[in-house]
Amino acid sequence: MEHTESAFPRGRRMPRDARRTQVLAVAQDLFASEGYHHVSMDDIAERAEVSKPVLYRHFPSKLDLYLAVVDERGSGLLAAVEAALAPIKNGPVRPGDGRAVVHAIVRAYFDFVEGAGESASLLFESDVTHDAAVRVRVDAAGAEAARGIGRVLVDFTGLPAPQATLLATALVGLAQSGATSRLRTDPGLSVDAAADLVARLAWGGVAGLIRADYDYDLPG
Secondary structure (H helix, E strand, O other): OOOOHHHOOOOOOOOHHHHHHHHHHHHHHHHHHHOHHHOOHHHHHHHHOOOHHHHHHHOOOHHHHHHHHHHHHHHHHHHHHHHHHHHHHOOOOOOOHHHHHHHHHHHHHHHHHHHHHHHHHHHHOOOOOOOHHHHHHHOHHHHHHHHHHHHHHHHHHOOOHHHHHHHHHHHHHHHHHHHHHHHHHOOOOOHHHHHHHHHHHHHHHHHOOOOOOOOOOOOO
């Protein structure tokens, strides 16, 4: 018997927003575990217990659904990075803030991966690479995070914006690969310990680029 939106769950109609959230969660799990090319809309509809017409009313195609999942994951990552940058962007810069912000950025990636699990791979290791426009969309969160971090590094280092953004991209890559490796290999470190270890490595590189005449805004 075909499932319908009104028949799930337990014969009660699910509100549209709740249904969309449920479908996104199901699709996220399937895309993360099976890969984009090995998951069909039939698979998603069956797992979500909705009919295909209902599924297509929410998402016109599998690619639309995939990108919606990617956007949701990306929004979570950007929110974490923005929170890490807030002490520098929203207040006076004091000695020691640079190290704290680098640590917070690295920790943001570790926390994101810890919470997202394998679904983090939808941002970091997407298997949808055949279309350049799609690739740009998939990479959007990481690129935006790097631009935000780069703007902070311009102030700290005095480097031109393109160079600071390149350094920020490298920092993002370090945090991202470290967090993903911990998730998959389980080195026996807590999130705190692993993030601190990688942040120390990152700060060792950034600290060597801090300009000598950096004007810290100290309280009077």
